[in-house]
Amino acid sequence: xxxxxxxxxxxxxxxxxxxxxxxxxxxxxxxxxxxxxxxxxxxxxxxxxxxxxxxxxxxxxxxxxxxxxxxxxxxxxxxxxxxxxxxxxxxxxxxxxxxxxxxxxxxxxxxxxxxxxxxxxxxxxxxxxxxxxxxxxxxxxxxxxxxxxxxxxxxxxxxxxxxxxxxxxxxxxxxxxxxxxxxxxxxxxxxxxxxxxxxxxxxxxxxxxxxxxxxxxxxxxxxxxxxxxxxxxxxxxxxxxxxxxxxxxxxxxxxxxxxxxxxxxxxxxxxxxxxx
Amino acid sequence: xxxxxxxxxxxxxxxxxxxxxxxxxxxxxxxxxxxxxxxxxxxxxxxxxxxxxxxxxxxxxxxxxxxxxxxxxxxxxxxxxxxxxxxxxxxxxxxxxxxxxxxxxxxxxxxxxxxxxxxxxxxxxxxxxxxxxxxxxxxxxxxxxxxxxxxxxxxxxxxxxxxxxxxxxxxxxxxxxxxxxxxxxxxxxxxxxxxxxxxxxxxxxxxxxxxxxxxxxxxxxxxxxxxxxxxxxxxxxxxxxxxxxxxxxxxxxxxxxxxxxxxxxxxxxxxxxxxxxxxxxxxxxxxxxxxxxxxxxxxxxxxxxxxxxxx
Numbered sequence: 001x002x003x004x005x006x007x008x009x010x011x012x013x014x015x016x017x018x019x020x021x022x023x024x025x026x027x028x029x030x031x032x033x034x035x036x037x038x039x040x041x042x043x044x045x046x047x048x049x050x051x052x053x054x055x056x057x058x059x060x061x062x063x064x065x066x067x068x069x070x071x072x073x074x075x076x077x078x079x080x081x082x083x084x085x086x087x088x089x090x091x092x093x094x095x096x097x098x099x100x101x102x103x104x105x106x107x108x109x110x111x112x113x114x115x116x117x118x119x120x121x122x123x124x125x126x127x128x129x130x131x132x133x134x135x136x137x138x139x140x141x142x143x144x145x146x147x148x149x150x151x152x153x154x155x156x157x158x159x160x161x162x163x164x165x166x167x168x169x170x171x172x173x174x175x176x177x178x179x180x181x182x183x184x185x186x187x188x189x190x191x192x193x194x195x196x197x198x199x200x201x202x203x204x205x206x207x208x209x210x211x212x213x214x215x216x217x218x219x220x221x222x223x224x225x226x227x228x229x230x231x232x233x234x235x236x237x238x239x240x241x242x243x244x245x246x247x248x249x250x251x252x253x254x255x256x257x258x259x260x261x262x263x264x265x266x267x268x269x270x271x272x273x274x275x276x
Numbered sequence: 277x278x279x280x281x282x283x284x285x286x287x288x289x290x291x292x293x294x295x296x297x298x299x300x301x302x303x304x305x306x307x308x309x310x311x312x313x314x315x316x317x318x319x320x321x322x323x324x325x326x327x328x329x330x331x332x333x334x335x336x337x338x339x340x341x342x343x344x345x346x347x348x349x350x351x352x353x354x355x356x357x358x359x360x361x362x363x364x365x366x367x368x369x370x371x372x373x374x375x376x377x378x379x380x381x382x383x384x385x386x387x388x389x390x391x392x393x394x395x396x397x398x399x400x401x402x403x404x405x406x407x408x409x410x411x412x413x414x415x416x417x418x419x420x421x422x423x424x425x426x427x428x429x430x431x432x433x434x435x436x437x438x439x440x441x442x443x444x445x446x447x448x449x450x451x452x453x454x455x456x457x458x459x460x461x462x463x464x465x466x467x468x469x470x471x472x473x474x475x476x477x478x479x480x481x482x483x484x485x486x487x488x489x490x491x492x493x494x495x496x497x498x499x500x501x502x503x504x505x506x507x508x509x510x511x512x513x514x515x516x517x518x519x520x521x522x523x524x525x526x527x528x529x530x531x532x533x534x535x536x537x538x539x540x541x542x543x544x545x546x547x548x549x550x551x552x553x554x555x556x557x558x559x560x561x562x563x564x565x566x567x568x569x570x571x572x573x574x575x576x577x578x579x580x581x582x583x584x585x586x587x
Contacts (some may be wrong), residue, residue: 005366008492012388015385016389016399019385020399020402020555023403023405023460023464024402026417026418026421027405027417029417030417033420037479042430045420045428045430046431047428086312087312087313090309090313091309091313091314093305093309094306094309094310100306106310106314110313110317111319112321113321115569115570116325116523116566117517117520117542117565117569119324119521119523119542119546119565120325120562120563120566120569121562121566122324122558122562123331123550123562124324124325124328124331124549124555124559124562126338127331127338128320128323128324128390129426130321138318140353143320144320147317148320148321150313171390178301178304179301179302180308204408208408208412208413210524210527211523211524211542211546213558218572226413226524229412229413229416230527230528233416233528240423243416243420244417247417250410250413251409254413255405257374257408257583258401258408259401262404265408266468269465
């Protein structure tokens with residue numbers, strides 16, 4: 001490292017720019033690619049398109065199937081979020097506030113879920129979902145996703161609940177407020193930051209999930225967007241401009257969401273890592 | 277609050293304790309609040325794993341009765357399968373790349389931008405963005421970048437006036453391409469862990485250090501890195517566990533090809549177990565992966581993370 005501050009600043013700027021270019025260039029090329037003809041794409045994949053041809057984007061935006069993919073994904077993700085928030089926060093509340101015989105054992109049982117990827121048991125999971133009659137049913141995606149998010153969510157909730165002021169609970173208890181009512185009336189409303197953090201993570205995980213819907217969902221009208229995207233890619237294998245337009249339209253909401261929820265994403269990452 | 281109550285309750289018999297818990301409403305809460313989480317977790321996480329252990333001893337196509345008991349044959353086939361060796365080796369390569377490439381990159385960038393300034397925040401956002409993009413979309417984007425007729429590789433090839441080069445169809449380089457995408461997607465995640473750790477280093481400590489050490493690299497090597505060693509160990513842990521789960525990225529990039537040389541363990545499981553509905557065989561792969569994960573996680577926790585805490 002140079003002792004001259006000028007050189008160091010310059011070097012720092014260079015490193016950061018190169019890293020940023022590495023991240024951004026593929027995204028920019030994808031976005032611009034959706035405006036180009038195949039020929040333009042071939043001759044200049046990164047340059048600005050000579051004519052901004054809106055037809056590829058327009059075609060997809062006018063395709064009802066595209067909206068149906070997004071709708072399915074939204075439904076699945078929101079359901080998984082709500083279910084995870086409810087089940088995990090209730091369980092974490094018990095672990096944080098009530099000591100009973102076996103509570104530690106039950107907690108470590110649930111935390112086992114953090115240790116391995118859900119792909120390990122995907123085949124028996126598939127059989128189970130089939131035997132429950134949940135194939136080609138959104139519940140077949142939502143319930144396993146919720147189950148696999150449970151461990152991580154419980155850890156974050158539990159440590160948050162333990163930091164809430166105990167005096168509040170004691171005062172409420174003296175007033176005759178039950179544990180159950182206290183949870184819904186006080187704990188949950190006080191926990192919006194952690195609810196948002198966990199919710200954001202579960203949402204992103206569910207929204208991006210490919211393997212589980214791939215195994216569970218068969219009919220095309222029910223496809224989530226990653227399935228739809230792969231289907232689309234299979235149909236237009238050489239027409240990169242169409243595929244890139246499709247990809248852009250699906251990552252656009254993700255980036256908007258990221259910018260809106262970045263506070264919670266960062267909070268989740270740091271909390272998770274400080275705890276672990 | 278519960279400490280005192282538990283101490284008071286200890287001499288009571290189990291029955292009396294339960295009655296007491298019922299009276300103060302604890303029992304109702306437990307019975308109301310715990311079962312949903314426990315039930316879902318047991319049904320969709322634990323039983324499938326247990327079933328996998330059982331089914332891995334059979335040959336079964338997923339229909340009819342499970343009767344064709346084959347003992348450990350699925351496992352012996354698996355461990356003799358050269359493509360499985362290759363996918364294990366690929367997972368090891370991903371782990372190595374994470375540790376030797378991704379974590380140093382993330383650490384370097386974290387050191388450059390951990391202070392809270394507007395520019396740094398902007399860079400932080402940019403570097404973290406790929407982390408939230410879907411693996412499947414990232415894979416598609418990069419399969420365009422690596423396409424021999426379009427994308428970067430085409431540009432590089434034509435600039436060097438070479439014939440077009442199809443990285444993803446090349447046995448030697450395809451996996452390197454996959455590793456690039458993995459680094460692209462996840463280095464921001466590791467960087468955030470390091471930034472959080474660096475920000476929690478007390479400022480007075482760094483001031484004191486800057487009086488003792490002349491050069492900034494000395495502060496980094498002797499003060500900052502030791503202080504965030506816990507974060508580094510954790511980050512390595514996440515890399516290992518994450519490397520074992522890679523799947524979505526591979527499908528749009530190479531789909532395991534060319535000639536099955538770029539499978540991860542999970543894409544191997546998918547290709548040879550799931551798509552052929554070889555339930556017994558796929559379960560055996562799953563069990564192997566499960567044991568591998570648990571073993572790695574426990575050993576790493578015991579050897580590296582615990583030891584660090586007591587030192």
